Amino acid sequence: MNPDSLKREAAARALDFVEPGMRLGLGTGSTAKHFVALLGERVRAGLDVVGVPTSEATRADAEAAGVRLSTLDETPALDLTVDGADEIAPGLSAIKGGGGALLREKIVAAASARMIVIADETKWVATLGRFPLPVEVVPFGVAPTRIAVEAAAAAAGCPGRAELRRTREGHAFVTDGGHFILDLALGRIPDPLALAERLAAVPGVVEHGLFIGLVRTAIIAGAAGIRIENA
Ligand SMILES: O=C[C@H](O)[C@H](O)[C@H](O)COP(=O)(O)O
Numbered sequence: 388m389n390p391d392s393l394k395r396e397a398a399a400r401a402l403d404f405v406e407p408g409m410r411l412g413l414g415t416g417s418t419a420k421h422f423v424a425l426l427g428e429r430v431r432a433g434l435d436v437v438g439v440p441t442s443e444a445t446r447a448d449a450e451a452a453g454v455r456l457s458t459l460d461e462t463p464a465l466d467l468t469v470d471g472a473d474e475i476a477p478g479l480s481a482i483k484g485g486g487g488a489l490l491r492e493k494i495v496a497a498a499s500a501r502m503i504v505i506a507d508e509t510k511w512v513a514t515l516g517r518f519p520l521p522v523e524v525v526p527f528g529v530a531p532t533r534i535a536v537e538a539a540a541a542a543a544g545c546p547g548r549a550e551l552r553r554t555r556e557g558h559a560f561v562t563d564g565g566h567f568i569l570d571l572a573l574g575r576i577p578d579p580l581a582l583a584e585r586l587a588a589v590p591g592v593v594e595h596g597l598f599i600g601l602v603r604t605a606i607i608a609g610a611a612g613i614r615i616e617n618a
Pocket residue numbers: 414415416417418419470471472473482483484485486487488489492
């Protein structure tokens with residue numbers, strides 16, 4: 388089965404956790420997109436839920452699917468967020484932000500009673516870090532921020548290079564929040580919590596893509612079926 392079919396299977400399984408009246412955080416990316424589309428089918432069949440999107444792309448998808456939307460200002464406490472991940476490891480720490488939505492995703496996840504990650508089996512890793520860690524930074528002073536981000540990674544035991552993310556046209560990629568992304572290539576993150584603390588202390592860093600202690604359940608779809616992991 389191809390990865391996209393597996394993503395859709397994981398998304399479909401997440402619908403089992405959705406109950407009428409729930410306030411839902413709607414994730415971003417190709418896996419979360421399947422969830423939003425499938426949720427839309429349920430909504431059109433009569434399910435009443437409200438969703439808070441984690442990106443402008445997801446807002447557009449959810450609107451097109453007919454999902455009623457709200458904002459965190461109107462609905463500050465959510466019941467459940469369903470989102471994808473770039474990597475997820477035993478203990479359910481994760482890397483997110485491959486699509487640049489990590490800031491809103493983390494705010495929405497933190498406002499949710501429960502976060503479920505949906506993924507195909509390629510995202511499951513023994514140790515985080517093969518996927519370059521996205522770090523969202525303010526555009527002002529990005530050169531010294533990049534140096535400080537690399538120093539933070541080295542101090543946390545995982546030296547590596549931070550590259551400014553660019554669009555296909557070669558411009559700096561700009562997030563929904565108007566920030567830049569540094570992709571931090573580390574190979575392996577032996578102590579995600581230590582790295583998270585070091586990165587959070589760098590002036591100019593808005594947020595990083597390490598999700599630690601946020602994911603309660605992971606739905607992993609593989610060739611052998613669906614596996615559910617709980618933190
Ligand atoms: O910024 C993007 C998000 O964190 C995505 O959830 C993550 O990149 C996974 O995306 P996909 O499901 O497309 O692999």
